[in-house]
Amino acid sequence: MANYVFGIDIGGTTVKMGLLDKEGNIVDKWEIPTRKENGGKNILPDVAAAIDSKLKEKSIDKSDVIGIGVGVPGPIDDNGVVHCAVNLGWGEFNVNDELKKLTGLTTKAGNDANVAALGEAWKGGAKGYSSVVMVTLGTGVGGGVIINGKIVAGANGAGGEIGHLHIEDNEERECGCKNHGCLEQYASATGISYLAGKHLEKWNKETVLTKADLSAKAVFDGVKAKDALCIEIAEEFGKYLGKGLAIIASIINPEAFVIGGGVSKAGTVIMDYVLPNFNKYVFSGAKECKMVLATLGNDAGMYGAAKMVM
Template sequence: MGNGLYFGIDVGGTAVKMSLYSSKEDSMVENCSIPSIKNEDENILIGNIVRKMKEMSAEAGVSISEVSGIGIGIPGPVTADGKVLKCANLGWDIVDLTTIIKELTGVENVEAGNDANVAALGEIWKGAAAGYKDAVMVTLGTGVGGGIVIDGHIRAGHRGAAGEIGHITVEPEESEACGCGCRGCLEQYASATGIVDIAKKRFGICKENLTAKDIFDAAKAGDEKALKTVDIFAAYLGTALSNIANVIAPEIFIIGGGVSAAGNIIIEKVMEYYEKNSMYALRDIPARLAKLGNMAGMYGAIKMVIGR
């Protein structure tokens, strides 16, 4: 337990968000952010993170080595033992991140995880799924990400690739390829760009700089084409959630990311299709909007190393 101070670090493509959490006060005692630059040698970014942790620890009156734990979320695949595997978002190759951080800080309790998985853990600890032990979190942004927590633990899986929900096949007839090279992935219909694509290609909505938000706003105002677009989005996402339930039957679904700012219309429409497509025993699994926003990653990173 030590002094009950934990670092939660959320490494993103442009910034690294860092929080120092006190378990005694049950709150973040310091928050800060440093830039991250893509394709830099990983040792430069890791060195900057460690330097900042040392500063933040000093301000809290402790040496970095006295900190009780360090949790880190990474925008790429991370194995269960904390190895980062070729993180395209950072331009990293394979990096044994937890070992490096342990060596540089003298802290033994260090964990790393994929950022979407870590965010799901954050929502379980302090957010929309507080009190649950399992959750599947879907993040609807530029892409579609997924985080899986089973029995209170992040599921990393083979090559750290568990939770790649955006690449579940939902449309076997699709002719266009997804970024992953396959066809008919959920991401092609449920990401911000996917929703805009549906509106443009299937319903000829052709406003300049059309966004997913515009479509949800129009749907809320009763626009027919926008409603049909939302229906198609919801059918694909609802079916995907139902397929996920058939595999691991989680206690709850959480929907987050920029697109989820559209609010309850997302939950209502998606769960309509979810229920229609689910077996009786799975039909009552609830879904909620994510609560923690950008803080989910830091909370989840801390949760990885707290109370172990």
């Protein structure tokens, strides 16, 4: 049996490359730029060239490589067909076939958020669990659903689009997806800033929060300093996210939720606001559920991509 695997996470600016052994230890990791010009047609050839030169450098024969796992920022179905990755300039084609043609190696591609979820389930915050839902709270809200150790890609590559779970009927602002009242509009970094602005406007007592900095970090720093306004904002954030996770649990009853992304850097304080709401809204039979923070940061995609092809 072969001993090595590549885990590759293609982002809008850089491609994170990882060479791992079959136990999932990182042998080497590095980055190459993402060349998005000309519809991103250089990206996969650049990846293939980087793989070839790494194998030469390490004197590893291709027959000793299990395959290549690739995370892509866009909807990808179970067969590796990407349906348009705007950030890379890609239209529709089969990533598995294309990269296999370039490298001769078995390739398996998946959506980057789904792949990160698999990484956290394999080596990160949800290590040891096989049914895991990851929620990534960044500029938007991403997500990935893992059931029995496998990514739920969805019929159109839209599995795990937790950010666009409808959570609020009374919303006039339009979400990036054109709907109204998506989870992302309240639980992302951007969403928290919106909640912060809304609450600050009505606030007439003292607070550490200022109009100049309504970031998620400022809000949760304020929560840690017991600022009453920040606590009010965190409570609304927690109501939305806790309710969203409760809804997910009623449908697929996972073993664990993993919370990642920039907002999760606030740490376990987040759980103080999410957990009570999760417990309030979840179906009792699905309540027994771990709620953990992500631990792999930007490496989650690399690990998950590698795992996907193993």
